[in-house]
Amino acid sequence: MFTNMKNEWFFNIRGDLLSGLVVALALIPEAIAFSIIAGVDPKVGLYASFCIAVIIAFVGGRPGMISAATGAMALLMVTLVKQHGLEYLLAATLLTGVLQIGAGYLKLGGLMRFVSKSVVTGFVNALAILIFMAQLPELTNVTWHVYVMTAAGLGIIYLFPLLPKIGKSLPSPLVCIVLLTAVAIYLGLDIRTVGDMGELPDTLPIFLWPEVPLNLETLKIILPYSVALAIVGLLESLMTATIIDDLTDTKSDRNRECKGQGIANIGSGLLGGMAGCAMIGQSVINIKSGGRGRLSTFCAGFFLLIMVVFLSDWISQIPMAALVAVMIMVSIGTFSWTSVKDLKKNPLSTNIVMVTTVAVVLATHNLALGVLAGVLLATLFFANKIARLMVIKQEQPTEHEVHYQVVGQVFFASAEKFLDSFDFSIAADKVVIDLNRAHFWDLTAVAALDNVVIKYQRLGAEVSVVGMNEASKTVIDKFAVHNDPKAVEKLLSDH
């Protein structure tokens, strides 16, 4: 028990504390920005980020991953908040948590194996584009000051780390925010600040039960949102976990992560926060800053709350332009640059899956639909590829005898090709179909074989199906009709 604690929490104390601090500093602008996307006060996102990060540190399945309020989730809540208000959002957050815990117990985390690499890449790219697009309202209908400030912010963020020594020991997003805030106050610029966007937290979060009527009507309103939130939250969390797995060369517990996300969301909902999930950008920042253990996630949430509660007067002065700069950085860092560079190298089908995922997400603003489209397309491409892995060789030892050897996979996608490969014009007495090297996968394949056998029988040939391997045999013995005389008769009489 203690060794476990040590292995997951305290093996990297210095690294985790420092990276937690860096992440907390970057979480503040994100949480505020995502609250604004969802249409709620910044405090809702900030409380959510605190709760989710702290809770997931204990119950998550991927040490070192950062979870908080996210853009992917915020985008799904927009209409709910607009039509029904914050209380319904909190209720939906609770339900999301319950659904996610259920998914964890049903071990749905294993379903991630159907999500291929190109779908993950598409998801990540779509997310990056969504985060970027969410910044556009802050950049339209504004004075030129805002553009200058944003450009300067991005300049600071990317150039400051190049400074010797100091560049790598201070988080440049923090430098950007502090400098831009100072400039805005000093020059007395009339530009939008965080304070204009809504209420900031001034106390520690308190327990509150959402004030919604507990009836079927409420459930009808929140359920569709909760389902979408639960799915997107789990998808992004499990994908992020895979990314962290790869980076650190360690394994995560997916089903524990599902349950953990659920518990974290319930915690967030009860403390006045919105639903959230794992964040790709922040998690990468955490790993880059040296965070590896659960302590880093905990610190990120803890430091965030401390800073927000005690510095809320200062935070309200931050110009939105500084936040936009930070968010553009997150968007750029989230985007998978290699996927663009490798477009030429990768097979077309992979690229189509990736681009489709991105396109569907951008069209619907729902990452779950994008993933669904990507997975379906990838599955079709795969079935098509495997269907090509079937050949039938034909031999004619004598005038009235034909041998066929089937090699490869016979299933719904290749059944037609299977059928077409037999030559029914040969006037044969004897037909041998050798299935030694074939695999029959489903009813369609079985029906196709039946069809061939019966067709030959009707042409007056003796058909023998030989060398069926055990795998095919079990399928065929279960479903086929041709070795059951009565069934054959019935089938023939139908014609």
Next chain:
Amino acid sequence: MQKIIACIDESTWSTSVQDSAIWAAGLLQSPLMFLHSIERQPQPLSTDLSGTIGLGARSKLMTEIASLDQLRAKVSLELGKELLEAAELKANEAGCLQVEAVQRHGEFIDTLLSLESSARLVIIGHSGTKAGKNFHVLGTHVESLLRQVSTPVLITHHDFTVPKNFMLAFDGRETTELALQRILNSKLLNGLDCHLVTIKNKQADQQEKFDQAAERLISGGFKVTTSFLEGDISKQLLNYQQNNAIDMLVMGAFSGSRLRQFFIGSNTLKMLENCDVPVLVMK
């Protein structure tokens, strides 16, 4: 044939592990396996706190971390190979017939458990690379190893000398009964003077069992000295060991319940922590 597995690393305890392994291999006429396990060091070296991610951030980070891991792994691999070669040479010179060297990646415990089925005795140092001569602490692996394996484990200390006598800490519970049986069956302790020591506990038939144990040891050919003591278990046993110049401690492991061990602490661990002679834990 069942092997002796000697776990070596770059710590100062490694020498005594090798010496005791050679000693045991001679007595048991068993093949000897030196095992070096390369554990992943999760601590990152990165001090980049800029918190910035740009284009291609993930792939760049991946390359950085991977090359760092590669560098570390190569050093460990080389170091391990040298250690294993030296140990093999030493064992061959000492006349051991079958010696093999095995190097594996992964958690030490997992590696050992995967090899355990071919082992009759596991030898491990009292402490690992993190402890120094002046930093007296039980190695992090020892406890979990003792809890998980079912073969006897010899925990060595600095400077191994061939033992002339041993002390069996006997409490009449199942685990020590098992240890007693193992001693009688094994050739490892043959011919050594045996000190059979027990500390009075609440068992009604303790004296009876104790006498039986002494008889069995005597009929097994051991020269037995018995002592029936009272007081704190680990303190009394350690006192006895020091006062009678005992060379090796033999005991069963973890007979108390997990709950008791959590609140009061395990006597096995207390003994291991404070004892400065080799301890043979019979499982």
